[in-house]
Amino acid sequence: MDDAVLREVIAPNQSKIVLMVLDGLGGLPHPETRRTELETADIPHLDRLAAESACGLTIPVAPGVTPGSGPGHLALFGYDPVRYNIGRGALEAVGIEFPLEPSDVAARGNFCTVDESGVITDRRAGRIPTERCVELCTLLREIDLPGAVALIEPVREHRFVLVLRGEGLSDDLAPLGTDPQHEGLRPVPVEARSAEAEPTARLFNEWIVKANALIKDKYPANAVLVRGFAKYPDLPSMQSRFGLNPAAIAIYPMYRGLAKLAGMQILTTGGTFEDEIATLREHWHEFDFFFVHYKKTDAAGEDGDFQRKVHALQEFDAHLPKVLDLKPDVLMIAGDHSTPAVMAAHSWHPVPFLLHAKLTRADQTDAFNEPSCQKGGLGTFPAREALQLALAHAGRFTKYGA
Amino acid sequence: MDDAVLREVIAPNQSKIVLMVLDGLGGLPHPETRRTELETADIPHLDRLAAESACGLTIPVAPGVTPGSGPGHLALFGYDPVRYNIGRGALEAVGIEFPLEPSDVAARGNFCTVDESGVITDRRAGRIPTERCVELCTLLREIDLPGAVALIEPVREHRFVLVLRGEGLSDDLAPLGTDPQHEGLRPVPVEARSAEAEPTARLFNEWIVKANALIKDKYPANAVLVRGFAKYPDLPSMQSRFGLNPAAIAIYPMYRGLAKLAGMQILTTGGTFEDEIATLREHWHEFDFFFVHYKKTDAAGEDGDFQRKVHALQEFDAHLPKVLDLKPDVLMIAGDHSTPAVMAAHSWHPVPFLLHAKLTRADQTDAFNEPSCQKGGLGTFPAREALQLALAHAGRFTKYGA
Numbered sequence: 001m002d003d004a005v006l007r008e009v010i011a012p013n014q015s016k017i018v019l020m021v022l023d024g025l026g027g028l029p030h031p032e033t034r035r036t037e038l039e040t041a042d043i044p045h046l047d048r049l050a051a052e053s054a055c056g057l058t059i060p061v062a063p064g065v066t067p068g069s070g071p072g073h074l075a076l077f078g079y080d081p082v083r084y085n086i087g088r089g090a091l092e093a094v095g096i097e098f099p100l101e102p103s104d105v106a107a108r109g110n111f112c113t114v115d116e117s118g119v120i121t122d123r124r125a126g127r128i129p130t131e132r133c134v135e136l137c138t139l140l141r142e143i144d145l146p147g148a149v150a151l152i153e154p155v156r157e158h159r160f161v162l163v164l165r166g167e168g169l170s171d172d173l174a175p176l177g178t179d180p181q182h183e184g185l186r187p188v189p190v191e192a193r194s195a196e197a198e199p200t201a202r203l204f205n206e207w208i209v210k211a212n213a214l215i216k217d218k219y220p221a222n223a224v225l226v227r228g229f230a231k232y233p234d235l236p237s238m239q240s241r242f243g244l245n246p247a248a249i250a251i252y253p254m255y256r257g258l259a260k261l262a263g264m265q266i267l268t269t270g271g272t273f274e275d276e277i278a279t280l281r282e283h284w285h286e287f288d289f290f291f292v293h294y295k296k297t298d299a300a301g302e303d304g305d306f307q308r309k310v311h312a313l314q315e316f317d318a319h320l321p322k323v324l325d326l327k328p329d330v331l332m333i334a335g336d337h338s339t340p341a342v343m344a345a346h347s348w349h350p351v352p353f354l355l356h357a358k359l360t361r362a363d364q365t366d367a368f369n370e371p372s373c374q375k376g377g378l379g380t381f382p383a384r385e386a387l388q389l390a391l392a393h394a395g396r397f398t399k400y401g402a
Numbered sequence: 403m404d405d406a407v408l409r410e411v412i413a414p415n416q417s418k419i420v421l422m423v424l425d426g427l428g429g430l431p432h433p434e435t436r437r438t439e440l441e442t443a444d445i446p447h448l449d450r451l452a453a454e455s456a457c458g459l460t461i462p463v464a465p466g467v468t469p470g471s472g473p474g475h476l477a478l479f480g481y482d483p484v485r486y487n488i489g490r491g492a493l494e495a496v497g498i499e500f501p502l503e504p505s506d507v508a509a510r511g512n513f514c515t516v517d518e519s520g521v522i523t524d525r526r527a528g529r530i531p532t533e534r535c536v537e538l539c540t541l542l543r544e545i546d547l548p549g550a551v552a553l554i555e556p557v558r559e560h561r562f563v564l565v566l567r568g569e570g571l572s573d574d575l576a577p578l579g580t581d582p583q584h585e586g587l588r589p590v591p592v593e594a595r596s597a598e599a600e601p602t603a604r605l606f607n608e609w610i611v612k613a614n615a616l617i618k619d620k621y622p623a624n625a626v627l628v629r630g631f632a633k634y635p636d637l638p639s640m641q642s643r644f645g646l647n648p649a650a651i652a653i654y655p656m657y658r659g660l661a662k663l664a665g666m667q668i669l670t671t672g673g674t675f676e677d678e679i680a681t682l683r684e685h686w687h688e689f690d691f692f693f694v695h696y697k698k699t700d701a702a703g704e705d706g707d708f709q710r711k712v713h714a715l716q717e718f719d720a721h722l723p724k725v726l727d728l729k730p731d732v733l734m735i736a737g738d739h740s741t742p743a744v745m746a747a748h749s750w751h752p753v754p755f756l757l758h759a760k761l762t763r764a765d766q767t768d769a770f771n772e773p774s775c776q777k778g779g780l781g782t783f784p785a786r787e788a789l790q791l792a793l794a795h796a797g798r799f800t801k802y803g804a
Contacts, residue, residue, distance in 0.1 A: 029764055036763075061802050062403045063787045064794030065411060071803040081803065082404050088804040108804075228804070340761075346801055348794045349763050370763060371779075380781045 001388050003241075008400055012243035015329035015394035017289045018280075019387075021076060022316060023069070023255075024298030025335025026057075026351040026370060028342050030306055037301075037309045037341060038352060038369035043317035046333065046354075046368040049324070054360040055368070056378025057350035058386060060337050066348045069254060072336025077262045077291070078242060078387035079235060086261070087171065087230020093161050094257030098153055100232040105169045105200060107177065108228040109152075109160040111136060111221035112187075118223075120183050125221040127157045136160075136221055143210045150207050162226055164204065170197035177227030178208060187225060204229070237263025238289065242391060247283060249276045250293035259291055273315065277322050284326055292323075301339030302346075309341050330390045331356040333368070334383070350380050357393035403790050405643075407802060414645035417731035417796035419691045420682075421789075423478060424718060425471070425657075426700030427737025428459075428753040428772060430744050432708055439703075439711045439743060440754060440771035445719035448735065448756075448770040451726070456762040457770070458780025459752035460788060462739050468750040471656055474738025479664045479693070480644060480789030481637060488663070489573065489632020495563050496659030500555055502634040507571045507602060509579065510630040511554075511562040513538060513623035514589075520625075522585050527623040529559045538562075538623055545612045552609050564628055566606065572599035579629030580610060589627055606631070639665025640691065644793060649685060651678045652695035661693055675717065679724050686728055694725075703741030704748075711743050732792045733758040735770070736785070752782050759795035 027037035060067040061081050070091050071081030086094075089106035100106055111133065113122040128136075133154040140152045140160075148166030155161060172194045178187040190208070192201040204226060211224045238246045240263075248259030249267050256266045265287065269279040276292055283290075296312035323331065335351040352373040363377030374380070378389070391397055429439035462469040463483050472493045473483030488496075491508035502508060513535065515524040530538075535556040542554045542562075550568030557563060576593040592610070594603040606628060613626045640648045642665075650661030651669050658668045667689065671681040678694055685692075698714035725733065737753040754775040765779030776782065780791070793799055 028761065034764065062407060062790070063783065064790035064792075064799060065403065065407060066794070066799060066801045068801050068803040082407055085406075085803060091804045343761065347761070348799070349761075371766065374765065374779050374781075375777075 001385070005400060006241065006388075009397040010243050010391075011396055011398040013395055015288065015396060016284075017244070017330040017332075017390050017394050018292065018323060018326075018328040019076060019290065019332045019334060019390070020292045020294065020323065021073065022294045022297045022313070022333070022335050024301040024337060024339025024346065026338025026340070026347070026349050027301070027309065028338075028340035028347075028349065031342065036370050037306060037313060039371070041310045041313040041317070043313055043368060045317050045320040045324070047366065049320070049333070049356055050354055050368040050372065051366040053354045053356040054363055054378050055365040055373045055376030056353050057370070057373050057376070057380040058334065058353045058383035059350050059380060060383045064348050066346050067337045068346070069336060070258060072383070073255065073258045074262070075383035076334055076336060076386055077238065077259075078384060079262065080384050084233065084235055086233045087175070088228025089161070090230035090233055091254070091257070092155060092159070092228070093163060094261060095254035096153055096155055096161060097253055097257060097260075098161055098163065100163065101165065102232055103165070103167070103169060105164045105171045105229055105231055107162045107204070107226045109162045110179070110225040111158040111160070111215075112223050112225050113220040114223040118186050120180065120185060120187065120223075122220060123179065123183055123225065124158045128221050130154065130156050132221065133157060133160060136215060136218060139214055140211050142214070143207055145203055145207055148203050158221065162207070164200065164207075166203075169200045170194070171200075171229045171231045172197040173201055173204070173229040175228055177225065177229065179225040179227045187223065190226065190229075233261060235261050235263070239263050242387065243396065244289040245287050246289035246291065247287040248291045248293070249279050250291070251276065252293070252295055255293040264291060273319055277319050280323065281326065297335075298339045301341050302344060304341050304344030306341035329357060330394045332386060332390055334386060351383070353378065353386065355386070355389055355393065359393055403787070408643065411799040411802050412645045413798055413800045415797055417690065417798065418686075419646070419732040419734075419792050419796050420694065420725060420728075420730040421478060421692065421734045421736060421792070422694045422696065422725065423475065424696045424699045424715070424735070424737050426703040426739060426741025426748065428740025428742070428749070428751050429703065429711065430740075430742035430749075430751065433744065438772050439708060439715060441773070443712045443715040443719070445715055445770060447719050447722040447726070449768065451722070451735070451758055452756055452770040452774065453768040455756045455758040456765055456780050457767040457775045457778030458755050459772070459775050459778070459782040460736060460755045460785035461752050461782060462785045466750050468748050469739045470748070471738060472660060474785070475657065475660045476664070477785035478736055478738060478788055479640065479661075480786060481664065482786050486635060486637055488635045489577070490630025491563070492632035492634055493656070493659070494557060494561070494630065495565060496663060497656035498555055498557055498563060499655055499659060500563055500565065502565065503567065504634055504636075505567070505569070505571060507566045507573045507631055507633055509564045509606070509628045511564045512581070512627040513560040513562070513617075514625050514627050515622040516625040520588050522582065522587060522589065522625075524622060525581065525585060525627065526560045530623050532556065532558050534623065535559060535562060538617060538620060541616055542613050544616070545609055547605055547609055550605050560623065564609070566602065566609075568605075571602045572596070573602075573631045573633045574599040575603055575606070575631040577630055579627065579631065581627040581629045589625065592628065592631075635663060637663050637665070641665050644789065645798065646691040647689050648691035648693065649689040650693045650695070651681050652693070653678065654695070654697055657695040666693060675721055679721050682725065683728065699737075700741045703743050704746060706743050706746030708743035731759060732796045734788060734792055736788060753785070755780065755788065757788070757791055757795065759792075761795055
């Protein structure tokens with residue numbers, strides 16, 4: 001929605017909105033049964049809710065475009081994911097809750113394996129254990145640079161975050177960085193896309209030379225690849241845009257980081273979905289918007305495990321009554337993108353969506369799945385419009401124009 | 403889709419995409435049977451394909467807008483037809499494969515009939531035979547202009563192309579040109595829309611005075627009307643935008659011209675649809691995108707001949723298995739616009755569309771016609787999004803954002 005329209009209609013009240021995101025929710029039919037994960041799962045609470053709700057399918061970014069987690073979530077938080085395109089380095093830093101400062105430039109790092117001639121033989125260094133990554137990062141912290149500080153944090157397996165902190169740094173660097181994207185090639189130097197960014201490119205290149213020298217005997221993690229240079233993205237908060245007092249409940253750091261970018265308060269929670277629901281109930285009176293993230297659907301989809309995704313959906317469904325008991329004014333059940341088990345990857349297919357509120361117009365859906373939502377009253381619509389529908393149903397929009 | 407998103411996600415591969423355009427595909431119900439041309443036709447192959455495909459309806463330009471062939475096709479080639487609006491003169495020049503130079507200004511010309519007082523009595527001069535048009539154009543080539551050359555090419559019947567070639571010409575001229583659009587009125591002078599275009603307007607007006615003097619005794623073609631002034635449109639090619647190596651198979655010059663604008667290689671073919679399919683099969687290994695144009699549906703629709711349009715659909719259907727045999731990774735069956743026989747004209751009605759590929763999400767369509775496609779999983783969507791859906795299904799898009 002046009003920002004000018006939004007500013008004119010926003011009218012906060014005391015209503016409560018819950019956005020439940022089942023990561024990678026959408027699917028494709030199993031080749032044998034011709035039924036999707038949602039059609040296969042026994043999800044009585046979701047089906048009943050669908051019958052009482054307005055349903056539809058969301059397009060995360062644009063028709064045909066497969067989103068990463070960043071754009072997929074930002075759209076559901078009410079941001080245009082193209083206008084607010086977040087660089088990989090910043091997303092990775094945000095994902096480990098690294099306190100990025102506005103002048104920092106963050107990059108995503110990989111440990112990789114190179115042969116004696118410097119050619120990459122494994123871009124992920126055989127996915128070394130996280131403990132090994134921690135050790136290597138400690139070693140890399142020794143590196144000194146002229147006029148800047150290099151901060152290194154391990155992420156998981158072969159992945160780390162590299163942050164340059166100093167004066168006048170620029171993130172106008174070629175985003176693929178030193179990673180040639182294919183094995184059998186040599187790393188390339190970091191390249192500035194403008195004269196202004198040249199000193200920053202030199203600093204990154206100097207750091208890389210020193211890092212490779214330090215770990216050259218640490219096979220299989222005997223070199224680094226660095227890419228996705230980005231400063232901290234400056235998003236207007238959900239408070240200022242939508243007049244909400246929002247909180248996030250998520251187990252994985254990446255989703256907490258994304259929620260924080262949008263200005264959400266991050267609530268401490270345990271390691272299970274049951275813990276997340278308990279956290280929601282505990283903080284129910286403190287906030288008016290809750291984002292609850294459910295990861296298992298995506299993880300199973302990415303692994304190509306159809307049955308595990310079906311079970312993940314059923315587990316979600318079993319816990320749903322505890323959310324309904326809270327009687328939110330608006331409840332959205334959504335996905336950041338599809339992750340069909342038959343593809344074992346994120347996909348572009350529109351994602352089932354449901355909005356439950358007092359004033360939704362009934363449609364003819366009586367089940368929560370892809371073909372049913374395709375016939376839903378909300379139609380197939382951009383995911384970034386979901387929050388404005390929620391705000392409307394929560395009575396948080398006044399009339400536009402006289 | 404935003405060009406920045408496109409640049410980020412494009413990832414060419416070896417897949418093959420076929421776009422078959424049935425010109426004027428969409429229709430309206432026959433007043434007696436209440437069935438459209440597609441519903442009336444016996445098209446078993448299209449119906450079976452629809453059952454295995456994602457179906458929908460395309461909106462060529464905007465809801466309610468009836469497109470000409472130019473915008474209708476450019477949208478299907480993945481271009482926003484409003485942003486890339488091609489002037490009629492350039493389209494006509496492109497349609498006869500006239501080698502327009504970047505500084506040329508092209509216009510569409512009509513021979514018309516005027517009475518002794520200069521009032522138009524027939525805007526098309528009784529559709530004189532093409533041979534007569536050729537003779538008259540030869541005569542008009544005698545005209546000299548100060549500081550510019552006027553190039554004239556016959557098109558068909560009363561239509562010709564006029565191209566001014568010279569320094570500093572502008573196409574910022576009132577697009578209706580000298581044509582008052584109705585009989586019983588006099589031609590009007592060419593009008594500049596900016597000071598910069600005034601010399602060009604004067605040149606066109608001088609040419610028109612001289613042309614009318616030359617043919618004043620050639621009743622019924624005793625005057626000219628000139629309109630649609632336009633320079634050669636500078637479209638980014640499908641190669642650069644989409645990473646495709648595209649080819650076009652079309653019998654009529656207009657469609658070959660449009661395909662060439664988008665950077666397609668134009669393949670030589672015969673005069674029948676059977677020839678076109680043979681050409682497709684012959685060049686199958688040389689290109690990764692094929693546009694195949696089928697004209698008969700539109701011609702019958704324009705003539706208001708419902709039964710002939712039904713037969714044209716059946717003829718297309720009969721040849722379809724030879725395309726399916728090639729096993730394209732993505733096959734689109736589309737139309738550039740509707741041409742309902744009951745209107746005997748192009749119309750604004752959304753156009754049946756089908757996309758067949760491995761990873762399409764099944765929908766509940768089991769026939770290829772207007773009411774069936776309206777229930778399809780792709781919904782009613784802008785035609786310019788069709789190609790990005792095809793690219794996604796062909797695996798030619800990477801993930802957007804992390």
